[in-house]
Amino acid sequence: MSIQWYPGHMRKATREMTKILSSVDVILEVLDARAPISTSNPVIKEITQGKPIITLLNKSDLSDPIYNEKWIDYFKQDKQKQTLLINAMTNESYKKIIDLISALARKKIGKNTLAMVLGIPNVGKSSIINMLAGRKITKTGNEPAITKGQQKVNLRNGIMLLDTPGVLWPKIEDPESGLALAALGSIRNTAVAYDQIAPYIIKSLYQKYPDSLKDRFKIEPLTSDEYKAIEILAKKRGCISKGGITDITRISEIIVDEFRRGLLGRVSLETPA
Structure with missing residues (x-):
């Protein structure tokens, strides 16, 4: 059973993200810690080649703590990425994320560091942005595809976040991945x-x-x-x-x-x- 849920705004959002990538310093890739492989968009991997990536395993409070640590070890094998376990509903990860962004960004005197936040629907991108901003900037919810366009958020510490819509890929071939995404609420309920x-x-x-x-x-x-x-x-x-x-x-x-x-x-x- 392959799943296709790729609304027009997702196709448009992917094109727009690709256009602006040249000005982006750091990528924040948000995954669901309960299914890090299924929630990793292969298209994102293709378009972000060469950019420093911070992988945020969000909702780690809902995932098995034993496997949380094993996933950290797994992602350490990718030298292009730095990986953190986080829970966006608390601010405990704030300093770690900010410090990593600053460490990985290209130094631009007099300019903000631009960090693009990427991920599929319902992995908690908006919650992470609200946590980092210290205030409610973006709408959050359990329904996928709430964010429809790009939005810049100035953290006022030399870092600018670029919020992007949650995007899937055109066809999810693996049945297990499709069901995992549906279980996590990353695919609209009418699709599965x-x-x-x-x-x-x-x-x-x-x-x-x-x-x-x-x-x-x-x-x-x-x-x-x-x-x-x-x-x-x-x-x-x-x-x-x-x-x-x-x-x-x-x-x-x-x-x-x-x-x-x-x-x-x-x-x-x-x-x-």
Whole structure:
């Protein structure tokens, strides 16, 4: 199952980012720490060749702390990048990010350092910008594609941030990556149905975090059949339509929502090779 969700504004945004790259000093690439590979846009890698890159593994408070450290080791292999684990909802990472930008930027006497913030939808770019600015500059939310155009933000410390729209690539070929992106909310809900996403989440939890299934959903005994597990959970949560028919759509929405809000525990969907 390949996924195509590439609205016109994303195509336009990619062209505009490419045009301005020559004046950019540093790239801030924002990834979701729960799935760093799937949330890394291959197009971004192509257009940013030669630029110093700071990779920010955001939402690290929602991902497995054991795998967080393994991902840091994984990204250290790329000498073009510096990588930080962050949680944009706190300001603990502020100094590390600012210091790295200053260290990697080309020195331009009398001019601001321009740092471009790149990433796919819903990885938390706007939250990071608001955290660095110390005030609400950009709109945030769990719906992808909130930011539609470029916006400059002066941090007043010699650094100018360039906020860009979240952009995907034209066709997501890998089914696992597509489902991971849908689970994280990086693809609009109308592009992938909840009843396709929920089995992926349940299967991932069963394989890596069975205790999370037991603790949150009280499924005993556990079943390796994700569809059967969803049926059981629907009955437990009262997702039954008229006539006693299981409301798979409703229970799937609940599973996806609770996963996105971190209610299923600290979960990593991907592990380093």
